[in-house]
Amino acid sequence: MSKLTRFGISLEGPLLKQFDQLIHKKGYSNRSEALRDLIREKIVTEKTEYDDTELFGSLMYIYDHHKRELEKSLSNIQHKHYGNIIASTHVHIDHDNCLEVILLRGKAAELKNLAERLLSFNGVKNGKLSLTTPLLKRRN
Ligand code: NI
Structure with a gap:
């Protein structure tokens, strides 16, 4: 300390x-x-x-479960960027909506680019990317 x-x-x-x-x-x-x-x-x-340092992040978004091909497109992009994705969670909110939370690691530009690609699909709503770094420790 x-x-x-x-x-x-x-x-x-x-x-x-x-x-x-x-x-x-x-x-x-x-x-x-x-x-x-x-x-x-x-x-x-x-x-x-x-910065060019490694960051961690979470991307959360809700999307329309009934939109044709949307789930497949989202999954394809995630597979393409598997190196930046630590884990993902899928929640069936209701009959029409799905929620996904993806945990990310990588450089700021990579993660922002990936988030923009996923959030730009028609049928994806309420998306939010949050980034952080472990470089700064709290005093406790
Ligand atoms: Ni679902």
């Missing part, structure tokens, strides 16, 4: 008040931990936007 460094921050009163309200709502016990999480989140966001 690395040593903590203290530093001061100057904020306008109204901004600090809003920050305190936000962190109270989110359940933080102090400003330092909230700020650490904000900084980590920003760094991870930057990495997932620009």
Whole structure:
């Protein structure tokens, strides 16, 4: 565990008040931990936007079970990118809708490209890609 460094921050009163309200709502016990999480989140966001390092992600989408050939097309693309796919889960939501969650690993550009291809099919709805990296550890 690395040593903590203290530093001061100057904020306008109204901004600090809003920050305190936000962190109270989110359940933080102090400003330092909230700020650490904000900084980590920003760094991870930057990495997932620009870096060439390996990332992990999940892609979740709902699609129309009755759309002809859609399931096959989605599966074909997943097989083509098997190197980026760790696991996938399929849930039959109801008579008409399927949910898939795919766990991914790879470079940001590869994962975003794969997600865009899967989500662009007619009949795929409510898709969301989430990326992260294990490079930043929480202090706990
Ligand atoms: Ni299904």
